[in-house]
Amino acid sequence: MDVRAEGLRFDYPGPLRAVDGVDFTAREGELVCVIGPNGAGKSTLLMLLAGMLDPDAGAVRLGDATLADLSPRDRARRVGVVPQALDRLPEVHVREFVLGGRYAHLPAFGRARTRDREAVDAALAACDAADLGERLLTRLSGGQRQRVLIARALAQEAPVLLVDEPTNSLDPEHQLTIFELLAQQTCEGRAVVVVTHDLNLASQFATRLVLVQAGRIAADGPPAEVLRPEVLRGVYGDRLTYGSLPATADGVARPFVLPWRAQ
Numbered sequence: 319m320d321v322r323a324e325g326l327r328f329d330y331p332g333p334l335r336a337v338d339g340v341d342f343t344a345r346e347g348e349l350v351c352v353i354g355p356n357g358a359g360k361s362t363l364l365m366l367l368a369g370m371l372d373p374d375a376g377a378v379r380l381g382d383a384t385l386a387d388l389s390p391r392d393r394a395r396r397v398g399v400v401p402q403a404l405d406r407l408p409e410v411h412v413r414e415f416v417l418g419g420r421y422a423h424l425p426a427f428g429r430a431r432t433r434d435r436e437a438v439d440a441a442l443a444a445c446d447a448a449d450l451g452e453r454l455l456t457r458l459s460g461g462q463r464q465r466v467l468i469a470r471a472l473a474q475e476a477p478v479l480l481v482d483e484p485t486n487s488l489d490p491e492h493q494l495t496i497f498e499l500l501a502q503q504t505c506e507g508r509a510v511v512v513v514t515h516d517l518n519l520a521s522q523f524a525t526r527l528v529l530v531q532a533g534r535i536a537a538d539g540p541p542a543e544v545l546r547p548e549v550l551r552g553v554y555g556d557r558l559t560y561g562s563l564p565a566t567a568d569g570v571a572r573p574f575v576l577p578w579r580a581q
């Protein structure tokens with residue numbers, strides 16, 4: 319299912335215009351990384367796409383439906399959200415937490431059925447977290463916790479997945495594992511949108527990069543078009559070093575960008 323936004327605008331009380339006339343698309347099978355400096359409006363954009371905030375102008379469409387017209391249950395059938403690592407986690411076991419992602423599929427006040435338990439098992443397995451089911455959420459490492467947050471969203475079986483900074487505080491191996499897992503979701507026809515500061519993981523895994531600056535889209539294109547000094551200098555300054563790595567499995571060479579002072 320495609321997610322499309324047109325003319326999105328959002329002001330926080332103040333007023334502070336956090337999102338200022340954004341057109342955004344993520345198509346089925348795409349992994350779109352939203353990049354940009356701190357305070358650019360990335361998380362606000364993600365919350366608008368998720369329906370967690372209502373836009374002051376513009377609209378979000380999920381397939382042929384307008385997000386604002388959908389009930390919370392219908393939204394949850396279409397969009398799964400992986401929030402930034404939660405500060406306060408509930409004192410529950412992993413399996414119970416992931417089952418919470420099935421809310422939209424459970425009958426009101428109903429109990430989980432076999433189908434729901436199977437979805438939870440499949441989501442945990444997809445996230446390499448099958449052995450964590452009986453553990454307490456609060457006792458997991460950062461990497462395990464992140465995998466469980468993604469599993470909860472996958473258990474929802476929604477065709478659109480919105481993910482906010484999934485690799486913060488993870489070691490390099492776990493960063494790769496998380497992005498591989500997200501990229502895998504696109505093979506199953508999902509549209510995946512990931513907010514990230516990691517330009518190199520974005521370069522490696524994204525079909526498209528959307529660069530946000532001061533609430534607007536400053537660039538939108540494949541990694542090789544966006545990760546160039548001409549595009550990034552005005553956003554991140556001139557203290558980055560640019561290069562390119564040989565072609566990956568899809569035959570496309572990928573640019574990389576390092577916060578490495580030239581002198």
Ligand code: ADP
Nearest residue numbers: 330331334336355356357358359360361362363
């Ligand atoms: P990013 O995710 O790119 O760091 P955000 O979307 O979090 O940016 O924030 C965009 C702007 O909105 C920033 O100036 C930020 O300070 C402001 N902002 C974010 N959340 C709130 C809030 N709850 N109340 C007021 N201002 C906010």
